[in-house]
Amino acid sequence: MKKYRLVSLLLSLLLLSGILSPAVQAAPAPEVMAGAALLMDAANDEVLYEKNANNRMYPASLTKVMTALLVLEEVDAGRLSLDQIVTASNTFSTGLAANGSTQDIRPGEEMSLRDLLYCLLVASANESANILAETVDGSVSTFVERMNRKAQELGCSGTHFANPHGLHVDDHYTTAHDIYLIARAAMENDTFRTIVSTRSYEIPATNMHKARLFYSTNALLVTWYYRESYIYDKAIGIKTGTTDEGGYCLLSAAENGEDYLISVVLNAPLVEKVEGGTDRRQFTESRELFKWGFSNFTRRQIVDTATPLAQVGVTLSQTDHVLVRPAHQLERTLPRDMKLEDIKQEIVLDAETVEAPVEAGQTLGALTLTYQGQKLGSVDLVAVSGAERSRLLYYLAQIQSFFQYTAVKLATGVLILLLALVILRKTVLRPRSRYGSRYSGRRRNYTGRRR
Numbered sequence: 001m002k003k004y005r006l007v008s009l010l011l012s013l014l015l016l017s018g019i020l021s022p023a024v025q026a027a028p029a030p031e032v033m034a035g036a037a038l039l040m041d042a043a044n045d046e047v048l049y050e051k052n053a054n055n056r057m058y059p060a061s062l063t064k065v066m067t068a069l070l071v072l073e074e075v076d077a078g079r080l081s082l083d084q085i086v087t088a089s090n091t092f093s094t095g096l097a098a099n100g101s102t103q104d105i106r107p108g109e110e111m112s113l114r115d116l117l118y119c120l121l122v123a124s125a126n127e128s129a130n131i132l133a134e135t136v137d138g139s140v141s142t143f144v145e146r147m148n149r150k151a152q153e154l155g156c157s158g159t160h161f162a163n164p165h166g167l168h169v170d171d172h173y174t175t176a177h178d179i180y181l182i183a184r185a186a187m188e189n190d191t192f193r194t195i196v197s198t199r200s201y202e203i204p205a206t207n208m209h210k211a212r213l214f215y216s217t218n219a220l221l222v223t224w225y226y227r228e229s230y231i232y233d234k235a236i237g238i239k240t241g242t243t244d245e246g247g248y249c250l251l252s253a254a255e256n257g258e259d260y261l262i263s264v265v266l267n268a269p270l271v272e273k274v275e276g277g278t279d280r281r282q283f284t285e286s287r288e289l290f291k292w293g294f295s296n297f298t299r300r301q302i303v304d305t306a307t308p309l310a311q312v313g314v315t316l317s318q319t320d321h322v323l324v325r326p327a328h329q330l331e332r333t334l335p336r337d338m339k340l341e342d343i344k345q346e347i348v349l350d351a352e353t354v355e356a357p358v359e360a361g362q363t364l365g366a367l368t369l370t371y372q373g374q375k376l377g378s379v380d381l382v383a384v385s386g387a388e389r390s391r392l393l394y395y396l397a398q399i400q401s402f403f404q405y406t407a408v409k410l411a412t413g414v415l416i417l418l419l420a421l422v423i424l425r426k427t428v429l430r431p432r433s434r435y436g437s438r439y440s441g442r443r444r445n446y447t448g449r450r451r
Contacts, residue, residue, distance in 0.1 A: 035267030060241030063166030196237030
């Protein structure tokens with residue numbers, strides 16, 4: 001394959017014609033004190049900010065997102081119902097900490113599956129995770145196996161679950177990127193979206209409790225458990241998590257029109273403010289990442305399909321070349337102040353020339369775009385128009401090709417040699433009379449007298 005690097009300003013301007021760079025200058029990313037953080041354009045699966053996004057971390061109660069995802073898959077499959085009544089077993093409390101987050105669900109208590117999910121995701125009740133796990137698979141251990149299989153299916157490469165609630169176990173870990181993959185899948189479920197965006201919820205009276213009202217632990221949605229306000233009006237969920245080993249964690253999502261972002265902040269600290277009070281950095285950093293992302297990034301077209309970018313030679317046709325263009329448009333979420341003409345383009349053609357026929361839309365190469373060493377994307381290059389094959393040129397090429405075979409060359413050489421020998425024999429080597437042809441006639445006709 002032959003490479004053609006087209007990095008000139010002129011071609012860049014042609015490629016990006018019609019797109020104006022906004023005058024807004026991108027602000028620096030906010031200071032992130034958390035051990036790991038990730039901000040994603042979830043609508044397009046593109047990274048806007050990352051810090052240690054692939055490092056192993058303890059997820060604490062963010063684990064419950066996977067638990068809910070698997071329960072809701074069973075609901076969608078018709079094997080469970082949100083309205084079905086679940087009776088808490090006598091074994092659900094195994095492995096739970098006495099001081100963990102709870103809604104005081106008791107053995108033998110009857111609750112709907114829906115209410116258990118609200119306990120799980122809004123109040124972060126650990127016992128609800130075990131009860132739901134037993135409801136799905138009969139045992140917590142079998143459900144955990146399902147969790148790990150699902151993580152692999154979603155492409156999580158740094159995750160291993162040991163329980164469905166997230167209380168600390170050394171062998172229970174994940175990464176910020178893997179948490180994002182799980183959250184993105186869960187947020188595709190309408191019931192999950194509704195639950196994690198809920199600010200408060202009341203469970204009706206059960207056989208063992210009066211009605212219970214509780215509030216979301218996510219301070220981006222509601223300030224109930226904290227003195228400080230972290231409310232963010234574009235937030236739509238998702239889940240908090242806290243353990244001594246995992247620190248303060250927040251998985252959150254926000255929408256601004258059609259823009260949809262997911263933030264993951266793991267192992268964030270608590271910072272004492274000079275003026276008094278505590279800055280809970282999992283909320284502060286998530287909110288600031290959202291503000292920064294919405295303000296400084298936008299969806300931009302970096303490739304159009306109208307502008308030809310190169311040409312490919314064509315043989316066996318009256319047309320000597322065809323132009324190639326991108327097969328489809330390419331968009332990326334980019335800083336508003338980024339100059340699109342600084343994007344570098346690399347064109348790789350499959351070959352300098354191709355044989356006719358060539359069809360319009362036929363793939364003949366690829367275009368790759370990079371910015372400051374980072375790959376922005378790639379797209380196939382296809383023929384703008386077709387090129388028909390010339391019968392005459394094709395037959396001449398076939399004849400020429402025929403005579404290129406070694407056996408044909410040898411046979412042709414032998415025939416030429418034989419022909420040369422025949423000609424030589426008939427001309428140079430032909431027998432002559434003793435006296436030559438000049439006098440032979442005279443000798444036969446002489447009648448003179450002998451002396």
